Every structure is written in C-alpha cells, then in structure tokens.
Amino acid sequence: xxxxxxxxxxxxxxxxxxxxxKGEHRAFELLVRKYQGRMASVISRIVFSPEKxxxxxxxxxxxxxxxxxxxxxxxxxxxxxxxxxVNTAKNHLASLGRSLPLSDMEIExxxxxxxxxxxxxxxxxxxxxxxxxxxxxxxxxxxNLTPHLKKAIELREIKGLSYEEITEIxxxxxxxxxxxxxxxREEISEQLKPYLGGAA
Amino acid sequence: xxxxxxxxxxxxxxxxxxxIVESVVEHLMACGQCRQLMTLFCQTRESxxxxxxxxxxxxLTKTIMTTISNEKVGKKSFFRRxxxxx
Numbered sequence: 029x030x031x032x033x034x035x036x037x038x039x040x041x042x043x044x045x046x047x048x049x050k051g052e053h054r055a056f057e058l059l060v061r062k063y064q065g066r067m068a069s070v071i072s073r074i075v076f077s078p079e080k081x082x083x084x085x086x087x088x089x090x091x092x093x094x095x096x097x098x099x100x101x102x103x104x105x106x107x108x109x110x111x112x113x114v115n116t117a118k119n120h121l122a123s124l125g126r127s128l129p130l131s132d133m134e135i136e137x138x139x140x141x142x143x144x145x146x147x148x149x150x151x152x153x154x155x156x157x158x159x160x161x162x163x164x165x166x167x168x169x170x171x172n173l174t175p176h177l178k179k180a181i182e183l184r185e186i187k188g189l190s191y192e193e194i195t196e197i198x199x200x201x202x203x204x205x206x207x208x209x210x211x212x213r214e215e216i217s218e219q220l221k222p223y224l225g226g227a228a
Numbered sequence: 229x230x231x232x233x234x235x236x237x238x239x240x241x242x243x244x245x246x247x248i249v250e251s252v253v254e255h256l257m258a259c260g261q262c263r264q265l266m267t268l269f270c271q272t273r274e275s276x277x278x279x280x281x282x283x284x285x286x287x288l289t290k291t292i293m294t295t296i297s298n299e300k301v302g303k304k305s306f307f308r309r310x311x312x313x314x
Contacts, residue, residue: 040242040249053296054257060289061267062240069280081280082288089292094299166275184241185276191243210237217272224271224281 041105048096056096060089063106067113074117074128084120088113162223169219173212180205181212229255236265240273 047055064085071084091112092099099108118128170178176198183194194205217224229251238244239252256262267285275281282288 040239040253043253052257053293056296057263057289057293058253058256058266060292061263061285062270064285064288064292065270065274065280065282068282069274072280078283082282085282085288086292086295090295090299093296162275162281170276181276185273191238191241206238206243207234209241210234213237213269213272214233216276217268220272220275221268224268224275224285 042101045096045099045101045105048093053093056089056093059105063109064089066106067109070110070113071117074114075120080120084113084116088116091116162220165219165223166216169216173215177208177212177215180208181216184209231255231259231262233262233265236262237269240266240269 041059044055044059048059067085067088068081071081071088072078075081075084088109092109095112099105121128170181173181179198180194183189183197184191189197191202191205191209194209195202198205198208232252232255235244235248235252236256239249239256244252256266264286267289271281271285
C-alpha cells in the first residue's frame with residue numbers, strides 16, 4: 029500500500045496550467061506531449077485522413093493555448109481539451125459540408141473501451157495509423173517480457189489498475205511494481221522505437 | 229535532480245508522491261531528453277491500448293510550440309507598438 033499521498037491527473041495538469049498562465053510555455057509543452065496522442069485518437073474517430081488528423085491536433089492545442097486564461101479548472105484539462113478537439117474536428121467536417129458520424133458520447137465511449145472487439149478490425153481508420161508491422165512488433169515485444177514484467181504492464185495498461193491495486197494482485201511492494209512497469213515500458217519502447225517516428 | 233527514467237514513467241501514471249512530483253516536473257521542464265522519453269512512453273502506451281499513433285510526435289510538438297512562441301512574440305510586439313504609439 030502506498031504510504032504517501034499521490035497527486036492525481038487533474039491536480040498535476042492544473043499545476044502545469046497555472047505555470048502556463050504565468051508565461052512558462054515549457055509547461056504547456058509537457059501537456060502537449062502528454063495529450064497529443066490521445067487527441068489524435070479522438071480526432072481520428074471523426075476525421076479519417078492521417079495528415080488532417082495531425083493538422084487538427086495542432087489546431088486543438090493552439091486553440092487551447094489561446095484560451096488557457098479562461099480555463100478555471102472546474103473540469104479536468106483532458107475533458108476541456110477533448111471538447112476543443114471534437115469541436116475542431118466538427119468544424120472541419122462542416123467546412124466540407126459533412127456532419128459528425130458519431131455523437132460526442134460515442135467518441136468518448138469508444139476511447140474509454142479502446143480494446144472493444146469491433147475496434148480491432150484492421151479496416152478501422154484508427155488502424156490506418158497503427159500499421160501491421162508495428163502491431164506485430166508490439167505483440168512480439170510483450171510476449172518476450174519476463175512473466176513479472178508482462179503481468180505488471182498488462183495490469184496497468186490494459187486493465188487500467190493503479191500501482192496499489194497491482195501491488196495487491198502481484199503480492200510485491202509498490203516500489204517493485206513501479207520498477208516492473210518502467211522496465212516493461214522501456215523494453216517495449218526500445219522494440220517499437222523505429223516505428224514511433226522520432227520519439228526519443 | 230538527475231535523469232531518472234523510472235520516475236518519468238511513474239509521473240505519467242500519476243503515481244508519484246507530492247514531494248517527488250515537484251522535482252520531476254522541474255526536471256522535465258529543464259531536460260529535453262527526458263521530455264522525449266515522456267513522449268516515447270506516451271506513444272508506447274497508446275499503441276498498447278490500441279489507439280492512434282502520431283507518426284512524428286517530436287515534429288508535431290515542435291510545430292505546436294513554435295507556433296505558440298511566434299504568437300507570444302507577435303503579442304509582445306503588438307503591445308510594444310501600442311505602448312510606443314501612446
């Protein structure tokens with residue numbers, strides 16, 4: 029069990045936003061790095077051209093930056109950003125004379141249950157990004173992890189459990205869980221690096 | 229604080245205590261290498277969760293931040309011009 033208080037996403041992001049408001053735009057970069065992938069996922073449910081998705085992710089963050097003074101922290105930063113990205117994508121569709129194929133709620137549900145079977149269909153637009161080779165390499169990387177590392181990363185990334193919950197399941201200290209998740213990520217990242225376009 | 233990739237990983241999971249998290253944020257603000265690692269871990273997470281992968285996250289981040297920086301410079305110049313004009 030954790031012996032210290034941990035800060036949640038909302039608090040972490042809020043602290044960064046306060047720094048952005050004071051003019052530290054590097055703090056905004058951390059938010060961009062943290063959420064650009066998730067925003068790309070949101071937008072790719074609405075707009076199917078990968079190039080356009082990137083343009084709209086860019087537009088989303090620039091709009092968010094311009095409006096950052098109006099963000100009061102009543103909702104999570106992610107929720108606010110999600111709204112901006114959906115509206116940005118909707119506006120893009122409207123400019124083409126088209127309407128949104130899914131409701132906002134459906135988009136959010138789809139993202140929350142990312143492993144839903146129908147989304148694993150290779151024909152979905154999202155999979156246009158995730159090429160076959162990357163998926164094969166990912167599968168291979170996970171399968172080659174030691175059993176402890178594999179279990180830790182699966183409990184974290186697929187089941188979405190906290191370190192404390194993983195500690196109870198795996199019967200080891202929280203520091204060990206943290207270390208296992210990190211080592212698993214490091215090994216998988218190393219395998220995927222050539223496919224992740226310039227990250228690290 | 230020196231580079232500690234394990235803390236970057238735990239930071240992304242919001243699993244750092246309040247004391248350490250401040251140091252990690254300060255370090256991320258100062259260290260480009262750890263910011264890149266943060267992006268790599270985020271990309272890895274998105275791929276495990278079967279989500280969309282940004283083809284070039286570093287370029288996208290750079291483009292966004294350059295646009296913002298130019299806007300800031302633009303804003304400053306505008307206010308400077310306004311100040312000089314008054």
